[in-house]
Amino acid sequence: MRLVGYADRLSARAGERVTFNLRSEHAEVRPQIVRLRKPGSPRHGTPLVEEPVDADLPDVLNGRTQVTTSGSHAVAEVHRDLDSVGLAVWFQPTLPGSEPRPLLAVGDLVLDVSAGGVALRSGEHVVAELATPVEERHWAFAAATIDQAGAVRLSLHRPGRQELSASGRAGPIRLNRPTIRLGSAGRSTGGLGNTFNGKVARPVVSATAWPESTTTALAAGANPLALLPAATTSVLDLAADPAGTRVPDRGGLTSGAAIRHLPARGVPGPFWTGGETDFRRAPAEFDALHLHEDDLADAGWEPDLTWTIPADLPSGVYALKVAAAEDVDRIPFVVTPAAHQAPVLVVLPTWTYLAYANWRTYAEYQEERLALYGERRGFDERDQWLVEHPEFGRSLYDVHTDGSGVCYSTRRRPIINIRPDYYTPTTRGFRHFAQDLLLLAWLDERGERYAVATDDEVERDGTALLSHYRVVLTGSHPEYCSAGMLDSYLAHTRSGGRLMYLGGNGFYQVTARHPGQPEAIEIRRGHAGVATWVSDPGEENLSATGEPGGLWRMRGRAPNLLAGVGFTAQGHDRASGYRRSEASADPAVSWVFDGVDVGVGEVFGDEGPGLGGAAGDELDRADVTLGTPPDAVVLASSVGHSEKIVLVPEEVDHGYAAPPPGIHPKVRADIVLFGRPGGGAVFSVGSIAWSTAMTHNGGDNDTARVTANVLDRFRDTGGPVLEPGA
Known part of the structure; x- marks a missing residue:
């Protein structure tokens, strides 16, 4: 399809506005509003019937290619610069592959995972890694710290197994008010997102490189704010408001995170006992996000046309018909009645x-x-x-x-x-x-x-x-x-x-x-x-x-x-x-x-x-x-x-x-x-x-x-x- 689009809504009342977003490989696109009277096509054996509507649209629109990158993740902005850092997260891979996928990133520091193990990267450089395979659909806990001298410690905890750790050196770091990204490294090139596939829970980011004993305590389920200073620690509460698109930070390092592209929420985390299946009755146990590379909330295209529906336009089904050369797309929308005068109402099951x-x-x-x-x-x-x-x-x-x-x-x-x-x-x-x-x-x-x-x-x-x-x-x-x-x-x-x-x-x-x-x-x-x-x-x-x-x-x-x-x-x-x-x-x-x-x-x-x-x-x-x-x-x-x-x-x-x-x-x-x-x-x-x-x-x-x-x-x-x- 060289020409395709979508509207910001499926229905609007007469007098309201509808905005259309288009993706075209043609330099120019001809827009037209039509009322859809009867469906069909040559393949259906019946003709499509549509009526032009006087809409006062421009004769042509400039065509352009618009890009969408899918993949759910969470983003939070850090309030201060960091010259040392600790980061930790529980994770459960659901599609481990050979290519690393980001679990938790702070600026250009990325804690990632592949089928072969976990690693901490600074930009394109691996500064520490554990070549230990992670199991699909099994919870594990990964943590990494970098102190002011650049010393790195990477740890992996798997319930019921021995703790694994590795050390490395990154050199002194300076992160200027970095962005925290959960499940993403921030790169967007269109197509499926380079995001983590799986569940994540209990992310912690600190402005200090905590000791090994803190990593052990966090892996055991300890409250991070009982171990680390609240003012310099981020503890994103993924259990809070599963119906929302933001989560609060129980620490003071950020003002909370935006949840993007609709990961599954209200799902059990690593400390779920199975005693309760309703997240409303045991919210602390349902503190995970299930991230997917193909989650999508909004294609994110820029608008190309906004049309105000005439106040006297009859209720019915309409479309923005866009055409260029032999390519045509019809983006439908329902005009609902501004006044209720007819005896019959048809409800389309949108x-x-x-x-x-x-x-x-x-x-x-x-x-x-x-x-x-x-x-x-x-x-x-x-x-x-x-x-x-x-x-x-x-x-x-x-x-x-x-x-x-x-x-x-x-x-x-x-x-x-x-x-x-x-x-x-x-x-x-x-x-x-x-x-x-x-x-x-x-x-x-x-x-x-x-x-x-x-x-x-x-x-x-x-x-x-x-x-x-x-x-x-x-x-x-x-x-x-x-x-x-x-x-x-x-x-x-x-x-x-x-x-x-x-x-x-x-x-x-x-x-x-x-x-x-x-x-x-x-x-x-x-x-x-x-x-x-x-x-x-x-x-x-x-x-x-x-x-x-x-x-x-x-x-x-x-x-x-x-x-x-x-x-x-x-x-x-x-x-x-x-x-x-x-x-x-x-x-x-x-x-x-x-x-x-x-x-x-x-x-x-x-x-x-x-x-x-x-x-x-x-x-x-x-x-x-x-x-x-x-x-x-x-x-x-x-x-x-x-x-x-x-x-x-x-x-x-x-x-x-x-x-x-x-x-x-x-x-x-x-x-x-x-x-x-x-x-x-x-x-x-x-x-x-x-x-x-x-x-x-x-x-x-x-x-x-x-x-x-x-x-x-x-x-x-x-x-x-x-x-x-x-």
Whole structure:
């Protein structure tokens, strides 16, 4: 990609400003604001539809190459000059290699580690080293001192083993108000950072070269400030405020450190006993940072264009379209309503977009996906570019280069799969952002008055936003959500509001916005559910909030409580249709099938682009034992799934009884409808593939008709909707 960019936000209210950052190999770039009306590309077999917006932009922008260096670390500024120094740190390598990686640096003095041992360097010169291999994922303690005469002592402590030490000579040193760097030596050249991969804890820097007895005491866990003068010692408290991006210094040598690029926090340190897994109850034991060379909080590009959204611009999905020669990029953003006048609100699941942002498996694991799909589906060419640029961060489905799970995702970077023309192999075309544009296109084609918001607005404004709308529609995959979002949707339906959950695998994963880095979201996978990684012991709680991560279901908040259905199965070979239930013939709900030429027991929705039907990709089913309201009506259930559609782990049968033969009865999508006191109501389709199937035959299909019937009833009915003739 010779032209790519990102915005400083995914959504903004009319009247606010959006800033764009671009990277171009072209000398000039032509900018344009467009409204995205319909997703597509030649590969999708449908054209992308966009409308120019009068935006008063410059005709051209100067192109430039911008560089990003990833890698988490911490930085603190020393208040005084140093002519002697002591430094120490606990560390646990997670990707030891032959090349040294910095553990702790003070100015140009660097204590580093490789698979072959630890060393102290002054600039490019090794002044002391211990050629003793360090073990992966084992804690060790390294310390070094240089006195005023330049004498060096380097020590390595490994629990349960003999202390090792080496001496050397650096010559007299003079460090003029140096910078302390934890996990970094300060060199930045673009690409993956030359930072430490692993956990670090309890860093100590002193303006004095302490004696050997102090090193031994520190290795045993002694309080540094009981051994060294507070005024001339730095003791960065990595356990303090795990949700923040700064840590205090309990000593007086610095004013604290800035935490950069979102290392994992709230993780156990070297003195964790295992007696407590919640860092809030034993903070001193959770005093480590897990650093990664591919952590990224902000790509750090300089802005190229800031646009003030006109106050009268209609709510919808827009993009900055930039073009140069044959290269084009569209950087999307949602314009939320300045005034609430439409009866319908569509909430785009931007937290799910961020969870999947820059998912790297399509180009990296083609052979594995052949087994998953049963066919070669290729990938978007931009995925190969992503493989070549690991510095732009990973998705919450990826693992870091050291194999640990990615638990933070930021919007301040190029995100190539949030594009209207992105091709997703999983569905043979549309998924996530591009698929949700299909829903908006369908609303446009039927002349619906609607506004668009995102997860960010629901998280921030809650029922104060939702209460303005008679009907709230979700996107196709609102998987990642906070407790506040769940509360707001539930309160909306309990106070007369109507919710149409037009997707699958929704309201599933405990998620939070990062308070110190609000552009980022955080998860911890825990040890249940569909996952490409699981949390390490003691790392199940979100640093952002302290709450247990994993599935909402495991915290008594299964999606069924809100939506009537919850995640049950997934597979991506093909989709299926739904068989209409006997209960759907009741006059209280039969209006859902007005104009649908399908009787009880007959199948509809078994056609469509992509996977070929309305029930596919990821499926949700009704279950009163998980919270589906007892009065919820199951209007239809999917049939005809293949053996490649499998139960999610939390649904697998336990005990001695053998599973039933054939396709498990839990492998299905259910369409449910239920009312709530005060006129509220919920309609759920139980499938990610639903809105894609709505486009079949130009929108003239039963899936679209069912959706339209429910939307019309929800929008136009003042009283309860589950009544004949309402």
